[in-house]
Amino acid sequence: MEAPTVTALQTLKALVALQEIDVRIRDLEKDRQQIPARMKEIDKLLEEKHHELSEEKNQLAEVELARRMLESDLKAEKEKIKKWEARLNEIKSNRDYQALSREIEAARKANLGIEDEILRKMQDIEDLKTSVSQKEEDLNESEKSLLEERTELKKKLDSLNADIAKEESTRAESLGQIDRRWLAQYDSIRKRRDGVAVVPVLDEHCQGCYMGIPPQQYNTVLRGEQIVTCPFCHRILYYAKSLEEMSEDKA
Template structure:
């Protein structure tokens, strides 16, 4: 084939375009997963806040339980106080007085516990506020990263459209049979169909290319492929 050398040169051009298309498509293919990973790590950041909010609810419940307990203890102290004046003997009176004191002491323990809960509640509320601020920053970072990814996808799509045009301009200059062979290899060999031979080595698989094969390539009579990786071989001009 007289113009095989020319055909190979056009294939090299097409390969340059196809390699870009392949790597852009690969990059684009990974983007949704990248966004998902970012989202998952942001969602995981929210766990701490959820836990803190649960702690707050528990503390508030504890506090209102203790407040009910306090009210009931105060109520019983009051009742005892009323009964106190109806008692006839000193012995009964003193015993009742002791009961009232005990009830008041109980109430004061509960009161201390309520104060303790209130301190804890204040502290947890402060932690929640800080956590919310931290999450807001994380959310901003996440949204910025997400936008960056989406912008990149748009950029890739635009570039792919250009490359597709470029491809359509190159293809009519290639012999149909050669193009079919090229595309078959492209499909089967990770989008690399034509490779240069350099220092007796196939640049597709790094295996040795014998001198007689190099001679065959340079005769430009037919397409020569690598015996190991099956890719089309060519020799670059000096």
């Protein structure tokens, strides 16, 4: 697959372009990576808020039921006392009269306790109703903004997916211009060197590891007749000016 017409400079230029595409893809992927986590977080937050609200509504219903039961107990107890009071008038024996009077007194006292309990329940109902309506209001508000955010995230995700697909197709096209040997070298260095496999030289130094390059190798890089790798970090080296001149020649 060696293409003899491809010069070292052309290969370097294609490698630099490929690296630019790869850096863009990496950045896009980094942006994309954060989106599903936030979407999940939003879903969880909304679910929690709905759950909290429904828990409190259940609690309110329970307290309301308890209050109704207490009220019906109270009503039954009051009717019982009324019957006992009617019976009092028919009792002849003083002892029986005293006994029933004491029963009535005890029942009245118990009813006071039930009434207190009903008042406490009414206060609880009041408090729960306030809290439920606050939670409903809060949910309405936050749900609106969270759903908006979620819609935005979905849009962003779609657009990132489209951008990445576009970059990947450009990448696939650009691969054809690069000799396989250098492509393999590029890929292997890129993996080891955090995505940067092709670097410029400046003042006799590699701009990847900043080590000085021996003069003979440095001159070879400047001439651009063959591809040189850094003896220290093994990145592919290029001389920026010769690539620029090459672009100008083309233009």
